[in-house]
Amino acid sequence: MSWRKSPPLSHAPLLLLSIHYLRFRFCLFAGIVIGLERGFLFCWAWHTPGSGLSGQPLDYLWQIGNINVTAVVAGGIATLTRNMMEAAIRFSDERNLAKDTFGQFVSKDVAEKILRNRFSFSGDTIQAGVLFLDIRNFIAYSSRISPEETVAFLNQVFGFSVEEIEREGGVVNKFLGDGFLAIFGAPLPHAEPVAASLRASQKIFLALEEFNRKKSGSPIALGIGIHYGPMVAGVIGTKERREYTVIGDTVNIASRIEEMNKVFGSRLLISSQAVETLRPGEKALLSPLPPTHIKGRSDSLIVYREAQVPSA
Structure with a gap:
């Protein structure tokens, strides 16, 4: 060649x-x-x-x-x-x-949505479930231990509580000192927000029983309030600091419902609006209470408590 x-x-x-x-x-x-x-x-x-x-x-x-x-x-x-x-x-x-x-400071779902720039800064009107959790007698308990022990205690209680919330598809939106606000249905939609919040609550109480068995001293009690309805979800704040949150009457009522646990001596209360979204078998686990007036509202509210559960 x-x-x-x-x-x-x-x-x-x-x-x-x-x-x-x-x-x-x-x-x-x-x-x-x-x-x-x-x-x-x-x-x-x-x-x-x-x-x-x-x-x-x-x-x-x-x-x-x-x-x-x-x-x-x-x-x-x-x-x-x-x-x-x-x-x-x-x-x-x-x-x-x-x-x-x-994701160490907000839920992973919120972090992912922020990174994808999918937030509505003007706010979206959504239907979602709201859960408020409060640690009973926290001030008295924390006064008997050091600040370091208080932080460790909160991290332990919030640890197993948040785990159950997220396992059921909820998002802990913010911590409130001795409690937190959780959302079921935002920023991501949820097929059964109230049922999921109820399941999460029951699992939290089971985890609390195990926590109290291992803990020395007097047992710890929790109070949970659940409500369902419309709210506005979006980003609020300034250019330097913004926060994803939910705002509306539904959120305020959920907070009041949690406080009513102290009135009824209960550990879990759910609004009638939330109960209406449950299946018959799930409703059978709850018992209605007499109509009650809540702070800041003129109309009464019907709430349900767990059936055959010892008071907290």
């Missing part, structure tokens, strides 16, 4: 291989090597009779030039690809870091 039948494309695999290293200098080096190799062969063929060399020297110089131009283009592609990959990796790392860091 004569040398002139070996076209520049015969070196394409080497150039393609150099692109895989994603470095411009490797592609340029490959082009220089190929150009030198073809230049050496041309010089050898030019001075060797019967080598089969055809064409003018300028044709082969043009061919070598094309090889080097191709190498430069390949190097540009390699550099662009590397930059895109590095940017994607940096974005992924920064996103994961932000999610992990931000």
